[in-house]
Amino acid sequence: MPDVLVLVDHDGERVHQTTYELLAAARRLGDPAAVLVGTPGTAARLRESLARHGATGVYAAESTEAGEFAGSAAVDALQLAAGTVAPAAVLVSATTDGKEVAGRLAARLDTGVLIDAVDLDSSGTVTQVVFGGSYTVRSEVTHGIPVIALRPGSFEPEERPADPVEHELVLPPIDSAASARVTARRAALAGERPALTEASVVVSGGRGVAGADGFKVVEDLADALGGAVGASRAAVDAGYYPHQYQVGQTGKSVSPQLYIALGISGAIQHLAGMQTSKTIVAVNKDAEAPVFGVADYGVVGDLFSVAPQLTREVAARRGVA
Incomplete structure (x- = not known):
């Protein structure tokens, strides 16, 4: 079966539930392959969690500056992985960051992009919520590799143990003059409650x-x-x-x-x-x-x-x- 690339959403120590949802969705189209961007050592920490939820491959793009530029490293990593395996689709979470990555990647690959999908079938046709929720439509990409941003909570995570093959992606130097740099990060004050996009x-x-x-x-x-x-x-x-x-x-x-x-x-x-x-x-x-x-x-x-x-x-x- 063809690989389906899934962008891993994580905080460096923990894989976010939205990624497990994407891995479950990816199985409808092929073999889930996780694309992970982070600082050196991140892939080693997160590999077990990804394997437990069915990732058959892990494409790791690690560098000291991976988290310094908003979205750039993720777009570069997905482009490299897509050029390596010719995937059936690329899935990202439809968060603010994920939507940006999806749009930029589709422009790079000269392909179609579908945002705010809430369902996905084995043919690659998605169900979308459009026009501020006024309509629900079914759409598909007819040109190139589909880039799909799935709304958090649309799929149930499934544990499907696998033994992923690991691949190293070497990121190109980021042009700091043409990229937005992250100058500081501050943890959300969520207390002991679950994250809003991950809560049942x-x-x-x-x-x-x-x-x-x-x-x-x-x-x-x-x-x-x-x-x-x-x-x-x-x-x-x-x-x-x-x-x-x-x-x-x-x-x-x-x-x-x-x-x-x-x-x-x-x-x-x-x-x-x-x-x-x-x-x-x-x-x-x-x-x-x-x-x-x-x-x-x-x-x-x-x-x-x-x-x-x-x-x-x-x-x-x-x-x-």
Whole structure:
């Protein structure tokens, strides 16, 4: 079977769940081959995790400057790997960085690119969410190697142990004058909660939370469910919650097993970032709120009454004091 290149998303010590999702998706098209970019020693640390999730090959591009330039090293590594194996496709995660890499790589390879895919079949046809979530379409690349950016949460990770063949990629020197340099990195203050794009449960608050203090009910429910906390753009713009937790077209796209929207009206830009969630529960005082149009379950009521009751019930069922 042909190789399918998967760009590894990692923090140097841990492979992110989105990569495991990509490896699972890649098996629909061929043999998953991980392309890993990092500083020397990164591949040795992450090889076991990639092998456990089915990577049949690992293309390692390691250099001291790999993480200094935004996206450039990843694009170079994928281009080198693609030139080596003529893959059936290249898969990246549809994060902000991943979308940039996908676009730049497609331009380099003179090929087609598909962004925000939420499904992929064995023929290479993808399902996409387009126009801010207004439409769902099926698309395919008709020219060159397909470059596909898959939305986080679209596939379930699968453990499929393999013994990957390792390959070394030698990155070309990066032109610092033509590339954006990363001058500093700061870890997100996520506490013990799962990362927003990796969580199986997301509880989000909107304008209806009515202030930063009101987000405690959102956090309490998320913690009871072992989930992540999200926020609408309106809540973020009002200063209720940090921007890094924004869900929507201009924030993060998520597709968890369960998405709970508290006090979120459901503006189109928010729905674009969460409407592919497997189960959606909405709580809002306005029975005409657009969010009820995409919700599987809706509660018309005061979130400050409904959410604490739900939190207590969840805690009781899980045996949490």
